[in-house]
Amino acid sequence: MTTTDTPTTALDLDAIRLLANRATGGPWTLIERQDTDRRILVVVAEGHGYEHDDALVAEVPMEAGDDINDWRNDAEFIAGARTLVPALCAEVDRLRAELAEIADAVAPTVTIxxxxxxxxxxxxxxxxxxxxxxxxxxxxxxxxxxxxxxxxxxxxxxxxxxxxxxxxxxxxxxxxxxxxxxxxxxxxxxxx
Incomplete structure (x- = not known):
């Protein structure tokens, strides 16, 4: 499922960082596993064994006949979120700081x-x-x-x-x- 909706309010980076910091440490990886009656894509935290409950991040079950690529895309997104969300927060911080510098440089010369x-x-x-x-x-x-x-x-x-x-x-x-x-x-x- 794809959406082009964009937030209309500023991102609360502190809340996003809090969520990211409370999540299991990363990076996360994707493992494919075959259960008795279905295939499962599993997202686990690296360095933790699959058998430990605290290392299991997400399971993406697939039914017989499902296209594995559709489910793999979702699972890869979940696995990538562990490193991408903090990186995106850092990039937003950098861009906001750059914008503030530009605004400070322009502010003395422009009165709006x-x-x-x-x-x-x-x-x-x-x-x-x-x-x-x-x-x-x-x-x-x-x-x-x-x-x-x-x-x-x-x-x-x-x-x-x-x-x-x-x-x-x-x-x-x-x-x-x-x-x-x-x-x-x-x-x-x-x-x-």
Missing amino acids: KPPAAAVRFLHQLYTSWVKTAHERLTQIDKLTTENEQLRAALAAEQTRTSRLEDALAATEQQAASMRIALDRADAEAEGR
């Missing part, structure tokens, strides 16, 4: 804010941005209104200037006509 603090920071940043944007839009509206007023005043001044230029041209034309009339009148008066 908790989610609530990050949300507050982003909210403050957004609020500040909205306030600044509102102020800028208000300034733009005010300047746009002033610009429109100045354009209207400029257009009015251009119209007034055009009228004054027309009036000045008309006045200059009248002045020229009056000079001509005065010059004729002077010429007539002299000619008499």
